[in-house]
């Protein structure tokens with residue numbers, strides 16, 4: 074499972090949440106004083122399910138749990154009251170209200186009927202602070218999609234290029250090696266087109282689009298094709314700070330509930346994420362764009378080396394599996410046999426750097442994923 078990467082917290086602005094008893098008191102839950110004593114082998118998501126509450130509300134009610142991966146048997150957890158419409162299987166976050174304009178981005182969890190339905194394009198005009206109109210709104214939607222602006226921030230001034238839009242654009246420019254002047258011009262447009270995987274831009278590898286369910290098309294490297302991915306963006310990411318990708322880290326989620334796992338990895342309170350999640354049925358979801366750092370490895374180091382920022386150099390893949398001997402599905406292996414070779418090819422990852430979380434987690438033994446019944450030969454043979 075992904076682990077809290079404390080170094081990421083400091084570099085990510087806007088995702089830090091303070092959890093205090095007073096903040097939980099302001100939720101719509103009513104305190105009931107119900108509690109749960111953790112038994113050996115239980116997971117937070119399992120406990121949430123058993124009490125029919127959302128993971129997000131369970132985490133909020135337990136500010137003492139700083140690493141959701143590390144709950145201890147005997148630990149007492151507060152169980153929040155159920156909120157109407159909230160179940161453990163529902164995402165903890167509901168999408169912010171959206172306008173009904175035809176260019177509205179798809180609701181993240183809704184089935185996406187066609188790959189072209191996102192309507193997200195990089196605007197063509199030059200934009201700066203003070204600008205307003207449809208192109209500014211396009212820019213804002215793209216920044217939201219790329220994780221540089223929250224939907225809530227955008228809702229405070231859709232179509233108005235104010236200080237929030239400017240600072241979001243500056244962050245985007247900085248992460249893409251541009252001068253962070255806050256002016257949206259041709260270079261920013263090219264970078265944004267590429268980030269959105271917008272068709273018609275020769276720089277963007279086809280199939281790189283992470284909006285909607287895409288069909289596999291020829292990858293940039295030619296030999297391996299990016300398999301179709303479902304776009305379910307997570308806010309939990311930060312800059313790679315210029316570090317090249319040269320490692321792939323595989324995980325198991327420690328649960329058999331893919332929907333709950335994805336919900337957790339997209340919850341800003343969890344502070345964890347991965348680039349990809351491979352569900353039981355082989356569906357691959359992309360939560361974080363490859364060019365951003367996902368927060369999956371926690372305290373880690375490359376084999377034989379000291380502690381380093383493994384997240385900055387790696388792509389993290391979570392496989393939905395409880396890690397207790399449940400077989401990994403044939404559909405999962407088939408998906409990994411496409412996804413891992415594609416990534417290894419694209420980023421020139423040597424076979425020796427396709428690792429499990431257990432290989433990089435520090436101190437040694439902190440993690441055991443993917444579980445020992447995971448058939449590494451399936452992945453290794455596919456990248457040969």
Ligand SMILES: [Zn+2]
Nearest residue numbers: 074075324430
């Ligand atoms: Zn893991």
